[in-house]
Amino acid sequence: MKVGFIGLGAMGSAMASNLIKAGHEVTVWNRSPGPTEPLASLGAKVVKTADRAVLGDALFSMLANDQAVRDVFLAGRLLDAMDKGIVHVNHATISVALAKELAAEHAKRGIDYVAAPVFGRPDVAAAGKLNIVAAGRPGVIERVRPLLETMGSRIWPLGDAPERANVVKIAGNFMLGAAIESMAEASALTRAHGVSAADFLEVMTSTLFASPAFQGYAKLIAEQRYTPAGFALPLGYKDIGLALSAADATRVPLPLASLLHDSLLEALSAGDEDVDWSIMAQVAARRAHLDERKL
Amino acid sequence: MKVGFIGLGAMGSAMASNLIKAGHEVTVWNRSPGPTEPLASLGAKVVKTADRAVLGDALFSMLANDQAVRDVFLAGRLLDAMDKGIVHVNHATISVALAKELAAEHAKRGIDYVAAPVFGRPDVAAAGKLNIVAAGRPGVIERVRPLLETMGSRIWPLGDAPERANVVKIAGNFMLGAAIESMAEASALTRAHGVSAADFLEVMTSTLFASPAFQGYAKLIAEQRYTPAGFALPLGYKDIGLALSAADATRVPLPLASLLHDSLLEALSAGDEDVDWSIMAQVAARRAHLDERKL
Amino acid sequence: MKVGFIGLGAMGSAMASNLIKAGHEVTVWNRSPGPTEPLASLGAKVVKTADRAVLGDALFSMLANDQAVRDVFLAGRLLDAMDKGIVHVNHATISVALAKELAAEHAKRGIDYVAAPVFGRPDVAAAGKLNIVAAGRPGVIERVRPLLETMGSRIWPLGDAPERANVVKIAGNFMLGAAIESMAEASALTRAHGVSAADFLEVMTSTLFASPAFQGYAKLIAEQRYTPAGFALPLGYKDIGLALSAADATRVPLPLASLLHDSLLEALSAGDEDVDWSIMAQVAARRAHLDERKL
Amino acid sequence: MKVGFIGLGAMGSAMASNLIKAGHEVTVWNRSPGPTEPLASLGAKVVKTADRAVLGDALFSMLANDQAVRDVFLAGRLLDAMDKGIVHVNHATISVALAKELAAEHAKRGIDYVAAPVFGRPDVAAAGKLNIVAAGRPGVIERVRPLLETMGSRIWPLGDAPERANVVKIAGNFMLGAAIESMAEASALTRAHGVSAADFLEVMTSTLFASPAFQGYAKLIAEQRYTPAGFALPLGYKDIGLALSAADATRVPLPLASLLHDSLLEALSAGDEDVDWSIMAQVAARRAHLDERKL
The missing domain is CATH 1.10.1040.10 (N-(1-d-carboxylethyl)-l-norvaline Dehydrogenase; domain 2)
Known part of the structure; x- marks a missing residue:
């Protein structure tokens, strides 16, 4: 499948690698460009602005905290740049309050949204053995399940309301x-x-x-x-x-x-x-x- | 080997059973006589006073708490009834203060002493799969190791001072x-x-x-x-x-x-x-x- | 002296009363108009918007919490409506973070600012016996001291930095x-x-x-x-x-x-x-x- | 009145002094003899064993803790040496458990007992201004009230059961x-x-x-x-x-x-x-x- 990935810290980089290695077509963006290089050498397409990573079937994001997620998706208006056909899979560990706000903002725009925080350190992520807790509409989780399975050894569906995963x-x-x-x-x-x-x-x-x-x-x-x-x-x-x-x-x-x-x-x-x-x-x-x- | 076992609650009974099943000659005593029956049917010799269980190579005790240990060994003078050749293996979960006092009282009388509390519930004890933490003089622990191994899947030696196990x-x-x-x-x-x-x-x-x-x-x-x-x-x-x-x-x-x-x-x-x-x-x-x- | 007072809850009303009774010329404003009536009958001038209470020697404010202070002074731009000659005396119990922010915002505009939270319940306020902890430039505190003394039995100066009072x-x-x-x-x-x-x-x-x-x-x-x-x-x-x-x-x-x-x-x-x-x-x-x- | 006082730490000495100064005939004892000298010079009779201080209308005791009280009254059998006519006024801060035990031991021997812990430091005790919380049979507290009033500015009766004061x-x-x-x-x-x-x-x-x-x-x-x-x-x-x-x-x-x-x-x-x-x-x-x- 064709996907975007933004937020390439130690965790994000490892997770994106596994998507690439599994044969998916991955476009990556990171605020600072350094971490994009190893992924480029694996075959990722690197873009200079986040909105260009919003394409294909899904956008994965692994940003550091509430502030970074707010900066990119709300203040930075990335949410407004997203197509209705795409699924946003948000792996960040964020507050329940922001989780609810994001769910509402996605719903308002008709964009499918899955909250999918992960358990595991970078070495576990690199091995594709994360535990991924996922909440969002069941059909939507199923659509991205093959992608999530490249990153995690087990996906734990937790119901419709995204904040449940958070x-x-x-x-x-x-x-x-x-x-x-x-x-x-x-x-x-x-x-x-x-x-x-x-x-x-x-x-x-x-x-x-x-x-x-x-x-x-x-x-x-x-x-x-x-x-x-x-x-x-x-x-x-x-x-x-x-x-x-x-x-x-x-x-x-x-x-x-x-x-x-x-x-x-x-x-x-x-x-x-x-x-x-x-x-x-x-x-x-x-x-x-x-x-x-x-x- | 020939050993005594006193204190036949759910844990003690299960532990004594395993000693018997392993072929050891076990004499048992309990404050209330009820729990001795199943062990008698397995081949244990039942005695009516604690001092008659003090015989052979080792005396195992699995009493409920500080008070019970004090009542039997100190106030009840069982310690005074023990031969110098015997090893007392005390499985009870007792205070560090009493553990030190017991170590001194045994030393004073020249009786070998091993503190050997266990981790595991009655079903684990019945399966002979307890984890046994043991402290006492190394040679002494080795002497009773074959007996402990009938009760536990692993023995963890923790050094000389008995209270370390407690x-x-x-x-x-x-x-x-x-x-x-x-x-x-x-x-x-x-x-x-x-x-x-x-x-x-x-x-x-x-x-x-x-x-x-x-x-x-x-x-x-x-x-x-x-x-x-x-x-x-x-x-x-x-x-x-x-x-x-x-x-x-x-x-x-x-x-x-x-x-x-x-x-x-x-x-x-x-x-x-x-x-x-x-x-x-x-x-x-x-x-x-x-x-x-x-x- | 001629002053404004905004925020007429139980505390603010009692404090404003004492200013009026001491002979000062007091203009009052409150978000909901109810509490202004008793003060009007004592001689206060009632205005319909907060900016009209900003006049004379000092503006006293006794708002409920961070949110109310933010709404009125920052979001509501009351700070921008203030003359440089006036002293703002803020009695609210607010966060240290907002206290620092307000100090900076006043300084930026050249407006004198005193943080002056009070200890005492409404009956103590009515009796003019509050304890008032005040921080701000010493000369500025002295200018408003006669006014504060109508409300409190004792003024405790705590130094220059307003957040110290908070x-x-x-x-x-x-x-x-x-x-x-x-x-x-x-x-x-x-x-x-x-x-x-x-x-x-x-x-x-x-x-x-x-x-x-x-x-x-x-x-x-x-x-x-x-x-x-x-x-x-x-x-x-x-x-x-x-x-x-x-x-x-x-x-x-x-x-x-x-x-x-x-x-x-x-x-x-x-x-x-x-x-x-x-x-x-x-x-x-x-x-x-x-x-x-x-x- | 004629009374005994045992336990002459900083608090006990100050309290005994006030009894003497008020004109009462006071016999004192302390484990170590040092603290008795100043009291002797005020007119106290000093005795060498605690049992000789048990005389007259009341015995006051101000011992350090549970252990000291146990040592003197129970293990040291001072309780057995007391006449039935005397009131024991115990000022020590002791555990509720010991308080109950002492109440029972006094009752068993028919000795009147008042628990009377005090609030105040040595300087307050010296000034005779302690607050004394007292529990015991009402008639008994009344009998010793004039004595307690030499030590304290206020006596707070707390009912019959001595442990209530403790x-x-x-x-x-x-x-x-x-x-x-x-x-x-x-x-x-x-x-x-x-x-x-x-x-x-x-x-x-x-x-x-x-x-x-x-x-x-x-x-x-x-x-x-x-x-x-x-x-x-x-x-x-x-x-x-x-x-x-x-x-x-x-x-x-x-x-x-x-x-x-x-x-x-x-x-x-x-x-x-x-x-x-x-x-x-x-x-x-x-x-x-x-x-x-x-x-």
Whole structure:
């Protein structure tokens, strides 16, 4: 099929690559031109303005946050440039509020819209093994399913209302943050009693918590290796903020999300932004002054 | 080998069964006699006082809590009745404070001691697939390893000091509580946006959180099925208390454990004790008045 | 002096009255005309558009929140209608972010600006006994001091940068929320032990906590009388949100503010908005199921 | 009247002094003899064993904590040495659990018992201006009232069950801790926006929070002067622990008390015990890294 792809960060580039490798005809655009080169060498057509990527069967977008999505589609009027025949597949992790607004703006213009946030890091995206949560009209999801299947090992349809996919993504990232905090505090406790984080977390992530989320972050915590950032602290902070906003809007108290917010803010106040959000483990250790105790 | 086993609740009975089935000569005792019958029919010798179970190579004990362990071994003087040649393998989930006290009391009497708490529910114990965290002198752990291997699929040696195994067990249960709270809050959030707990948790526990801890509790939360209790609310509350006590003793702030304590206390104040501790999900839903909103 | 006053809610009306009674020539405007009548009968001149109230020595404004201030001064372009000779005294409780933005917008136009939020309820305003925290250029504050002294028993100058007054107001309201939560939880504890909230709070507010903030809210909590709202739940929730936003912007973790946010959100999720924010005491009691226990 | 007084710390000494100065015949005992000398010079009779202080109309005791009370009255059998005609007035801040146990032990022996914890620091005690919360049989409180009035400016009778006075004392100290934390966080917020803790707290404690509790601690926080300790960190930590225990026993979730516990534990983990518990303000500032920011 013939598609456009805009937003070529680490995730977007990997996802677009898989579309190209599967034989689709892909036109790409990115705000800064750097990331387009590797894709061009794979066969992508590179365009200089976003509106020229709006063509064929579908437009995929993987932009960084609410602001970027607003800038391109609403303020930048890309939405007005879209044909009615095309499906917009929005992979960005955005707020529920913007998700609803976008759904309404697409509907108003008669443009098919699928919210399709993904779970997985760049290496998972490169392997085409993302988990993709998708919401939008069933027939529309089916039309783009073959395309999504080049990027993800599994597509999880979540119903008609696009924001349903976004809230699942947000709630999932909240659970990731909770996983980090629970390992952070639990291993601070064992360290204080002489059991290293590495030894403790090996037991846990080989048994009850033998899942990708825990295994990945346990490694970082055990090695106190927070750079380079797999998922940067400010992004984690932003995503917990999305959970709190979605909760506020529907009046759902989330004390654990508040706790994560405070831990992440404490990490941010230390001044270093270019670290993985599992730096929360350092916050837990600092509260107990473990390093000064040589534990 | 010839061993004794005391404490025949659901866990202890399943563990003793596996020792018997593996061909060991097992003498059993329990405070109330009921649970001894099925083991007798498997070939166990049943005795009427605990001191008669202290014989052969090892004494295994799986008592309910600090109080029961104190009653039998310290107040009840069973420790004084033990031969120097025997190894005491204590599977109970007890406080770090009592763990240290027991280690000292055994050392004082020259009795070999292994703290060996287990991870797994009764069905896992019955299948001989527990994860056993063990601490004690290495030679001693090796002596009882063949016996432990009848009960567990994996033995995790954690060093000499027995309390190290207990703190790992306590920290592990704290992580389980955190897993429940994170699913409780996250699914309250998705419900408020129209995505059922079942749909949300299926995505999570099939992907990032595809581990036994999450899958087991997700099922209970999705079905709002808190009886019969797999792990009863008062036990969960007690275990979070053990984490907080161990943290207090070493001055490690654990805000997430405090939060779990408060959620469990709120559940307990509702008056029903005979429920699974995943009832925390009901607390999260009640805070948001979700049931009144028909969500 | 000759002044304008816009924003005639309960607070603004009481404040404007005192200006009139002190002999000043006051022109008033309000979005809805109702509240202007009593002031007209006291001698105020009533105008139909806000720009006509911009005259003489100073313009006082007491609008409800960020949105109202934005609507009138920025979107509504009232700022563009102001003469350079006039001082704008803004009494509203607004965000630190908007406070900074307004300071810059006034400076850009060469208009003198004083942020002057007040502490006190309508009855205190009527008595001219508010505490007014004021920030702006010292000479400018001095120019309007005689006017402020008709409204407040004390003026607290806080320096040049207007947002300093706003952050003090926000932090003060945060302390009020904390006072409520502390009485809410402490009296839930005493009730559970047979000491009524009334008896307990009488001791406290007659001794260590003998201050207006505690005495006022203790009465509401002791009598479980949350309507009519002195300070409505949604306003309290908004103000704790202002504290959290100001904290986020400067990366200051405020776990107690997070806790208040969650308690207020729990109160809001019960569905009744037209209650005093001391309804937090009901939340604390509900968490302990005290009413069901007849305590 | 003729009375005994045991437990002569800073508080007990000041209280005993007032009894002596009022003309009562006072016999004193203290574990370590040092503090008895100043009282001897005022006219007290000093005895070498606690049982010799049990004489006349009443025995007052002001011991440090549960352990000291247990050691002297239960383990040390002082209770068994008491005549039936005497009233025991226990001023100690003890747990609700011990309060109930003591009530029962006194009743069993037919000894009149009044729990009479006090609010006020040593200087207030020296001035005879304590607030005394008293619970016990009304007739018994009346008998000792003239004696209590030499120590306190006001006696607050709280009913028959002695533990009612203890829970009020515990809940009151919890409110003090909450007052500190609220000033700690609120002034961290204002500091981050350029308003010093001193400036902010002066406004607050001159207005809405013009009460002894706030004024006393505000001074320490504004000056960051945590030594010498007015009320030492470990005592504050212990008292919040008493609140949490009393809450656990009656299943009352107290999230704010949990938060205070965690803040105090964080302060304790820094290693310095000989500081005032208002050191919580330093914890709040450290979480925000304010000192490193020169705020």
